[in-house]
Amino acid sequence: MTGGSNGAPYAGLITREQEPLNLESPFANLDDQITPDNLFYVRNHFPVPQIDIAEWRLTVSGAVARSVVLTYDELRALPSKTVMATLECAGNGRVYLVPKAKGTMWGQGAVSNAQWTGVPLSVLLEKAGINAGAVDVVLEGADRGEVDEPKSPGPIHFARSLPLEKAMKDEVIIAYAMNGEPLAPNHGYPVRAVVPGWYGMASVKWLARIIVTNTAFQGYWQTLEYVSWRREDGLPVLAPLGETQIKSQIARPAEYETVGAGSQYRVHGAAWSGESPVSRVELSCDGGDSWDPVALTDAPVPFAWCRWEYLWSVPQAPGRPSLLTRATDEAGNAQPDHRDPDRRNYMINHVVPVEIEIRWTPAGS
C-alpha cells in the first residue's frame, strides 16, 4: 500500500486481456514468499460470476451414495486445513515462444504463491460416499460463456476433472480463504478448488458443482483446451494437462535491465515443481557456458515455490549477456533445454535466456 506517488518504480498487476480480465503478477518484483492478494495473477475465462451467498450452494453428486448440498456456513464448519501452494497458468511464459503461439500472451507473471485454507475435497467425497468404479471428479465453476471452436450449445460452464486418485489426496482442498482472507471475486469467491502440484486450470474458481463420474470426463477444457500431444501405444493423443512441470525463473535482473559493470548484484528468483520439492537450482550468467548452484532461501517443500539468490560479480566489460536458470526436483525432474512442440501452447518450462545489459557506471554515480 502506498500513500502517494513520488516517481518511484511501481509494482502492480499488468493487463494481458481486458475481457475476460486476465492480469499478470509483476514477477520482477518478487519479494515475500507469499504473493499478496493484490499482486496475485488473475486468469479468467468468462466474466466474474455475481454470487448471492445466501442462495449459493455447493453440491456433490453423480456416482456417489448420497448427494451432498452445503451452504457457505456449512462448508466452513467442516474440518479444514491450510496449504501453501504455487499456482501457475499452463500458458505462463507463452510470450517468449517462437514461433508465436495461440492464447493469452503471458510473460513470467502467470504464477503466484499463496496460503489457501479450506476443506479437503476427500472430506466431501467421503461424506457423499464414492461408488465403486468411479474414475473422475469433475469440478464445475459458476462462470460460463460461449466458446467458438467448436461452437458450444449455448453458454457452458468452465469445468475440469481430476482423476479420483488425485482428488483424494490430502493436499487438494475446496478453499474459502487466501492468505487468511475470504477469496476475492477474481480469485473465486465464495470457494474454489486448489489442486497443489497441478497447473492452475485444475484449481476451478467459483466452484458450484462436484460431480463424480464413472468415465473419463470429455469437457471442452479437458479435450480441446489445456491438452497436449502425448504418445500412447505409439499413437499421438491429445491428453489433458496435469502436473505442473519443474521451472525456475529469474526475478532480477529482469529482461533488458541495465546493471553496473564491476558491481556486485544480487540475482534472485523462484523455483517450483509439481508434486515433488525442488532440490537444486542453477544459474548461468554467461549465456549457458558455465553454471553455478544458487542458495535456496526458502525451505523446499512440495507444492510451493522456493526463492533463491546468488551474488553475482558483474564483469568489468560492457555487454549484453544472457542469464539462464534451471531447476531439478527430488523426483529427478529437470527442465528441458529446448522446447518440445508437442506441448503446443502449454507447459512452457524449457530454459529461456534473459537478455540484460552491462554498462559502465561512472565513478561516484
Add this chain to the structure above:
Amino acid sequence: MTGGSNGAPYAGLITREQEPLNLESPFANLDDQITPDNLFYVRNHFPVPQIDIAEWRLTVSGAVARSVVLTYDELRALPSKTVMATLECAGNGRVYLVPKAKGTMWGQGAVSNAQWTGVPLSVLLEKAGINAGAVDVVLEGADRGEVDEPKSPGPIHFARSLPLEKAMKDEVIIAYAMNGEPLAPNHGYPVRAVVPGWYGMASVKWLARIIVTNTAFQGYWQTLEYVSWRREDGLPVLAPLGETQIKSQIARPAEYETVGAGSQYRVHGAAWSGESPVSRVELSCDGGDSWDPVALTDAPVPFAWCRWEYLWSVPQAPGRPSLLTRATDEAGNAQPDHRDPDRRNYMINHVVPVEIEIRWTPAGS
C-alpha cells in the same frame, strides 16, 4: 542503472512479442519528460537488420532531378537540428479494447518521448530536386520479411509514405541520434525517419531508401496495415493513418493499484497530441461524475508530451473507483468518450477508465 537488487519495485521494458521483438515502456514509472533509451518502447515488424556502416548508403531517388547517395559521415555533415518528439504506436492501448482486436497487445506503454537529432528531410529532398507533380515520399527501411495476407512475393521491406507537404515540414528529420547518443539497433541504427505529430509507423527505422513518387504509394503498410475506415464522398475507404490523435494517460495510480483511504495522493501522467500543443487536461477520480483540470508540469509544445499532476484527497471510504483523464489541444481536438469501430485496431484515444482500489491503512503503517 542499478548496482543490485534489494526487492524494490523495478521499472523495465516489458515483452509483448518475442519475434519480432516488441517491448513496451513501463508507463506507470513515468519520471522525466524524456524517456531514457533503455525504457523507450520498441516496435519491430521483422528481425533487426545487421548494418555494416562502411557499406551503408542512404539514397534519394524517384521523381527527382538527380539521385542522391550519402554515406553515414556525409549525412552527418549536413545541416542538422534536434526535435523533441513523442512517438506513439498506432496500436497503443489495444489490450484495453473490447471486443479484443487483432495485433500486438500493447498496454499504455507503446509511447515514449525523446530528443532526436538529424538532418531535415526537406534538406535531402531539396538536394535531389523534387519534380513538379510529385505527391508522395516513400520511406523504406532495411528491415524485411514475408507477410501472409495476402502472401507477399518473397520478403518485402517495411515502407511507409508521407504526403509531400508533410515531408517538407521543418520538424520531419532523418535522425542519427536519440537523446544525444547514436541510435541503438532496436531504434533504427544507423538512421531513422522521425515524423513528429504522426503515429510511429511513419518514423521508419533503419532507413535505406527515400523514393519520391508521382502517385500515392500503395504498399502493404499503406493499404492493408495501419489503415482505418474513413468516409470519402459518402463511400467507406481504407485510408492510411497519419496524425497522432490527442490523448492523456494516467501513470499513477496504475491499474489495480491500492491507495490509502484518506491519504493525499499525487496523481500524475502525460498528455500529447499530433501537430498541435496540448491546451488542457482534466481528471476524474469518481468514474467520470466530476472532472477537475490538472496542472501541466511541462510547457506545452507541439509534438512532445507534457506531464501533468493533481493532488488527490483520497476518500475515507474503501472502494474501487475508476479514474479517467482527457485532454484537449490548441486546435480544439478532444478525446472521444467512446470507441469508434471504424478505427479498427488503431488510433485508440477514447477515454478509458482505470480501476484502482482504496483501502483503509491502519494507523502507524
